[in-house]
Amino acid sequence: MTEPTVVPTAAPTAAPTGHLFGVGVGPGDPELLTFKARRVIGACDVVAHFAARNRPGNAWAIVEPLIEPHQRVLRLEYPVTTDAVERAGYEQAIAAFYDHAAEQVASELDTGCDVAVVCEGDPFFYGSYMYLHHRLAHRYPSTVVPGVTSVSAAAAAAGQPLVSLQESLTILPGVLAPDVLKEALAGVDAAVVMKVGRHLADVREALASAGLADQAWYVERASGAGERILPLADTDGVDAPYFSLVLVPGAGLAHRYPDRR
Amino acid sequence: MTEPTVVPTAAPTAAPTGHLFGVGVGPGDPELLTFKARRVIGACDVVAHFAARNRPGNAWAIVEPLIEPHQRVLRLEYPVTTDAVERAGYEQAIAAFYDHAAEQVASELDTGCDVAVVCEGDPFFYGSYMYLHHRLAHRYPSTVVPGVTSVSAAAAAAGQPLVSLQESLTILPGVLAPDVLKEALAGVDAAVVMKVGRHLADVREALASAGLADQAWYVERASGAGERILPLADTDGVDAPYFSLVLVPGAGLAHRYPDRR
Numbered sequence: 001m002t003e004p005t006v007v008p009t010a011a012p013t014a015a016p017t018g019h020l021f022g023v024g025v026g027p028g029d030p031e032l033l034t035f036k037a038r039r040v041i042g043a044c045d046v047v048a049h050f051a052a053r054n055r056p057g058n059a060w061a062i063v064e065p066l067i068e069p070h071q072r073v074l075r076l077e078y079p080v081t082t083d084a085v086e087r088a089g090y091e092q093a094i095a096a097f098y099d100h101a102a103e104q105v106a107s108e109l110d111t112g113c114d115v116a117v118v119c120e121g122d123p124f125f126y127g128s129y130m131y132l133h134h135r136l137a138h139r140y141p142s143t144v145v146p147g148v149t150s151v152s153a154a155a156a157a158a159g160q161p162l163v164s165l166q167e168s169l170t171i172l173p174g175v176l177a178p179d180v181l182k183e184a185l186a187g188v189d190a191a192v193v194m195k196v197g198r199h200l201a202d203v204r205e206a207l208a209s210a211g212l213a214d215q216a217w218y219v220e221r222a223s224g225a226g227e228r229i230l231p232l233a234d235t236d237g238v239d240a241p242y243f244s245l246v247l248v249p250g251a252g253l254a255h256r257y258p259d260r261r
Numbered sequence: 262m263t264e265p266t267v268v269p270t271a272a273p274t275a276a277p278t279g280h281l282f283g284v285g286v287g288p289g290d291p292e293l294l295t296f297k298a299r300r301v302i303g304a305c306d307v308v309a310h311f312a313a314r315n316r317p318g319n320a321w322a323i324v325e326p327l328i329e330p331h332q333r334v335l336r337l338e339y340p341v342t343t344d345a346v347e348r349a350g351y352e353q354a355i356a357a358f359y360d361h362a363a364e365q366v367a368s369e370l371d372t373g374c375d376v377a378v379v380c381e382g383d384p385f386f387y388g389s390y391m392y393l394h395h396r397l398a399h400r401y402p403s404t405v406v407p408g409v410t411s412v413s414a415a416a417a418a419a420g421q422p423l424v425s426l427q428e429s430l431t432i433l434p435g436v437l438a439p440d441v442l443k444e445a446l447a448g449v450d451a452a453v454v455m456k457v458g459r460h461l462a463d464v465r466e467a468l469a470s471a472g473l474a475d476q477a478w479y480v481e482r483a484s485g486a487g488e489r490i491l492p493l494a495d496t497d498g499v500d501a502p503y504f505s506l507v508l509v510p511g512a513g514l515a516h517r518y519p520d521r522r
Contacts, residue, residue, distance in 0.1 A: 031296045031297035036292035039292065125423055130425050144416075148383070152386060152408065159398065163385075164387060168431065168437075171432070173426065173428070
């Protein structure tokens with residue numbers, strides 16, 4: 001005589017949530033996408049991207065041709081233009097926007113959909129994805145796909161080796177106060193000033209007082225449409241866009257190259 | 262009556278030389294190759310790579326499966342192992358090796374062959390390609406294809422946003438003298454110490470005196486086979502390989518994530 005089979009009472013099982021992906025799509029040239037980014041974007045139910053009002057969004061321009069008819073697109077539109085994002089104190093002011101964006105993504109994850117949040121450059125290097133990661137990575141499984149940064153693309157475009165062997169590299173946002181910039185750039189081996197925009201004159205002055213202005217390069221929209229490369233010394237009167245940067249290559253291997261201006 | 266056609270005497274034309282490409286193949290995961298790197302590698306007559314003696318070479322492991330029968334491979338073998346490359350003064354000692362490697366590549370370019378020099382990570386970010394670029398870029402047309410760095414791969418692997426909005430990022434080689442490391446790490450927003458290797462204890466001590474040891478992560482072979490991620494505090498007794506690094510994520514968006522150790 002056998003024991004009766006005990007059928008355990010089914011516990012109420014939560015439906016599995018979706019997986020959150022932060023996907024770096026590179027600096028602008030669609031060919032600088034990685035195979036992994038392409039695969040992950042193609043495998044997700046929803047593709048989300050940030051964009052400024054009335055602009056397509058840099059990441060979106062790279063990704064749009066890859067979207068298949070069965071995929072849904074979630075456009076997360078900033079309440080103002082990108083240029084305003086850098087203003088001091090603005091970060092707090094748009095916290096509510098990021099909160100709302102995170103909840104939109106969470107709603108998709110809650111129904112079991114995988115979401116790829118695409119992001120220009122590399123997600124964890126000044127990327128907008130970080131604001132969602134901060135709000136969601138403790139609630140959902142997440143994976144970040146690293147991407148080629150605008151720093152690497154700018155050095156390649158300028159043909160300037162950036163940092164070698166025993167040199168250090170200092171990366172700063174252009175929004176820093178002029179005296180902070182000056183202090184931070186004094187005595188660097190190699191440096192990059194990101195998101196130069198309307199701070200170009202301050203950056204030029206800070207590098208001049210560090211004795212580095214003559215070896216610095218200005219790069220606008222590295223690898224993308226409208227890429228422009230100039231010696232920093234020739235940028236008087238240039239109206240720098242938000243996505244521009246200044247490179248100070250390390251001295252070690254930085255000389256003897258043909259001028260690409 | 263028409264003027265006789267003047268046929269200009271043909272000037273002795275130099276045969277066109279080949280094009281030199283420095284190609285970043287990413288941090289280790291073959292899927293982190295870009296479409297551009299893949300295309301350029303496939304289009305070159307010769308694929309060159311550096312490697313330590315008795316080792317396949319990290320870049321080569323990624324690229325080997327892509328090589329077609331009609332392509333030639335130029336292995337540029339260091340006279341000693343990678344670990345010795347970081348020793349102070351070694352750079353000068355192997356200048357003759359790089360000179361010879363450059364001439365091997367130049368011989369191919371002189372016959373009109375295009376050469377792709379493949380390089381782990383990004384060519385202009387501590388990449389071995391820089392030594393050839395330094396010797397050849399003023400003599401031949403050259404193009405660099407940027408790649409995903411080990412820094413981006415390590416932050417992604419650890420799930421740690423590295424640097425956001427108004428933060429700065431300081432990148433240092435672990436080979437720096439302990440007191441230089443300490444001074445450079447004091448007061449940073451975010452930092453990465455590259456090529457930690459046998460300097461791990463010094464790096465831990467420098468970060469401890471900067472008050473940053475508890476938020477730092479140790480990452481070995483980011484994205485590649487044998488990837489390992491540990492809180493820096495748990496690395497006592499770890500035998501760090503040359504390709505290991507320590508991340509100090511910026512505080513801005515760095516908290517609240519699940520522990521990936």
